[in-house]
Amino acid sequence: MTSSRRNITVAAAGVLAILALGAGAGAGVYASVAPASTTTVVRDVGSTGAIQNASDTTSAISVPAVYQRTHKGVVDIVVSQPSGSAEGSGWVYDTKGDIVTNEHVVSGATSITVTLWNGKSFKGHLVGSDSSTDLAVVRIPAPASMLTPLALGNSDAVQVGSPVVAIGSPFGLAETVTSGIVSALGRSIDAPNNFTIANAIQTDAPINHGNSGGPLLSSAGQVIGVNAQIQSQSGGSEGVGFAIPSNTVRAVVSQLVAGKTVAHAYFGVQVRDSSSPLGATLAQVLPGTPAAKAGLKTGDVVVKLDGKTIGSADDVSSVIDAKKPGDTMKVTYVRDGKTAVATVTLTTRPS
Numbered sequence: 001m002t003s004s005r006r007n008i009t010v011a012a013a014g015v016l017a018i019l020a021l022g023a024g025a026g027a028g029v030y031a032s033v034a035p036a037s038t039t040t041v042v043r044d045v046g047s048t049g050a051i052q053n054a055s056d057t058t059s060a061i062s063v064p065a066v067y068q069r070t071h072k073g074v075v076d077i078v079v080s081q082p083s084g085s086a087e088g089s090g091w092v093y094d095t096k097g098d099i100v101t102n103e104h105v106v107s108g109a110t111s112i113t114v115t116l117w118n119g120k121s122f123k124g125h126l127v128g129s130d131s132s133t134d135l136a137v138v139r140i141p142a143p144a145s146m147l148t149p150l151a152l153g154n155s156d157a158v159q160v161g162s163p164v165v166a167i168g169s170p171f172g173l174a175e176t177v178t179s180g181i182v183s184a185l186g187r188s189i190d191a192p193n194n195f196t197i198a199n200a201i202q203t204d205a206p207i208n209h210g211n212s213g214g215p216l217l218s219s220a221g222q223v224i225g226v227n228a229q230i231q232s233q234s235g236g237s238e239g240v241g242f243a244i245p246s247n248t249v250r251a252v253v254s255q256l257v258a259g260k261t262v263a264h265a266y267f268g269v270q271v272r273d274s275s276s277p278l279g280a281t282l283a284q285v286l287p288g289t290p291a292a293k294a295g296l297k298t299g300d301v302v303v304k305l306d307g308k309t310i311g312s313a314d315d316v317s318s319v320i321d322a323k324k325p326g327d328t329m330k331v332t333y334v335r336d337g338k339t340a341v342a343t344v345t346l347t348t349r350p351s
Contacts, residue, residue, distance in 0.1 A: 060219035063179045066165045069221040072117040072148035074167045074214060076174040077101055077124075077138070079109035089168035089214030090114065091223065093137070095144040097122075098257050100249065101213030102228055103129040103136040104192045114140045117148075117175065128256035131193040132264055132349065133248055134228055136213075137256040150215060153222030155245035158182055158201060166205045166227055166241075168214025180205030180239075186314055189229055189242050195264075195349065197244055198317040201225045204239040216243040223249070265323040266349040267291055271302070271313040279303040279334065280313045294342040296333065303339070304332035320346070 061069070073092040077099070078085060088105035092098075099114055106112055112124040122140035129136035162182045170176050184202040191197050203216060207227050216225035225243025232238045255262050268289020274281045279301040285291050302310050305319045306329040323329065325348040332341050 060163070061221065063165055063177065066217055066219065066221045067167065067177050070148075070150055070165075070215070070217055071167060071175055071177075073150040074117065074175065075099055076115040076169045076172075077105055077213065078113045078115075079106055080111040081108045082110065083108075087169060087172050087210050088212040089210065089227070090138065091213075091215045092147050092149045093253060093257070094149050095147050096257075097140045097142050097147065098127065098253075099124065099138045099140060100226065100253055101136050101138060102226065103131050103134045104228075105213045106136050106138060107131075107192065112138055114138060115174070116142065116146055118146065120146060128259065128261070130252050130256065130262045132191050132195045133197055133244060133252050133262070134191045135226065135244065135249060135252045135256070137253055150217075151222045152246050152250050153218050153220070153224045155199070155201065155224050155247045158185065158218070158224050158245075160185055163219045164203050164205050164224070165217040165219070166203070166207050166211060166214060167217065168207070168211035168227060170206075170208035170210045172210055176211075178206040183240070186318075187242060188314065188317060196317065197228075197248070198314070198321050199245050199248065200228075200242045201245055203241050203243060205241065206237040206239070207241040208237045209235075211241075222246075225249075263325050264349040265320055265325050265327065265346040267316075267320055267344065267346060269296070271316050273313050274301050276301065278309065278311055280310050280316050282333075290344050290347050291331075294331065294344040296331065296342055296344075297335065300333040300335050302331055302333045304330075306330060325349075 075090045077088045077090050090099045090101035093100045106126055113121055114124045115121045122142050124138040124140045127137040127139045160182050164182055165179045167177050180203050183204050187200040187202050189197050189200045211227045214227050215223040216227050218224045224246045226249055227243050229242045230237055231240040252262050268286045268291045269282050270284035271280045272283045282298055282300045285296050285298050308319055323346055325346055328343055328345045330341055331344055
């Protein structure tokens with residue numbers, strides 16, 4: 001399922017670019033301005049750590065203090081690929097040596113080198129990845145004494161206008177710090193496999209190629225997102241960057257470090273905002289999908305999903321985001337002026 005996404009359509013001439021830094025100018029950059037044909041969403045299965053309130057202004061600290069608190073947990077990642085080399089960023093997840101980064105940074109890598117804050121480098125191996133959320137985990141054999149895990153914040157508590165800090169390796173310049181604010185919430189961006197990543201955080205903190213996989217930090221020094229893409233006409237930062245929200249990171253990474261494959265709920269539709277005040281229009285119902293099997297058709301307007309009123313295409317993504325394969329839900333829709341209800345059983349997203 002995908003939606004007509006406002007963050008793309010407001011600047012249709014721009015490019016939504018994934019931020020791996022390739023071996024040559026522009027190399028290794030994945031770009032898309034068109035909506036994907038389907039969307040996948042991940043259900044938050046929880047984690048071992050307590051969720052912290054990322055918008056707690058009572059514990060806010062300065063940008064230099066955020067850097068001092070967190071920079072030892074940010075890493076530089078260089079990968080070798082058949083087509084050359086690429087460079088990105090990442091951050092320490094735990095003292096076992098698990099490093100979080102973007103899937104597109106390590107995709108197709110024949111070797112992975114991770115460099116810590118102190119200049120020590122280690123060969124890493126890919127523990128697992130998930131193209132649908134553009135997240136991956138790399139493990140390095142570093143001693144626990146060298147590892148400074150970063151705390152995950154609660155991205156649901158993030159507010160528009162909140163100050164943020166990004167740390168990474170833009171253009172290969174390790175431990176570069178930039179700052180800005182949360183510009184918008186609830187954006188939808190394309191994953192490398194053309195499924196949709198929902199609830200992305202938009203920021204004006206300058207991020208560029210090579211920032212991929214690095215943390216977007218709250219003013220309390222907590223990771224509220226993983227920097228992944230920019231929208232740009234020039235190919236560089238124009239103040240419109242996107243980060244994968246920390247609650248998605250928590251759900252996906254906790255499964256990857258456990259050696260599991262992340263399962264995503266699948267509806268099988270393309271959606272866009274309705275021309276009426278309420279509802280989301282099914283722009284396409286893919287054949288053989290859960291939606292098609294339930295009798296839904298292209299042109300139907302979904303007004304309620306799982307008991308929740310739908311006001312936009314993004315609302316559909318939000319509802320599916322809380323589901324898992326095998327769940328059933330009631331879909332209230334309007335066709336030819338008549339309201340009907342269908343029952344849909346969600347399946348696992350096809351690869």
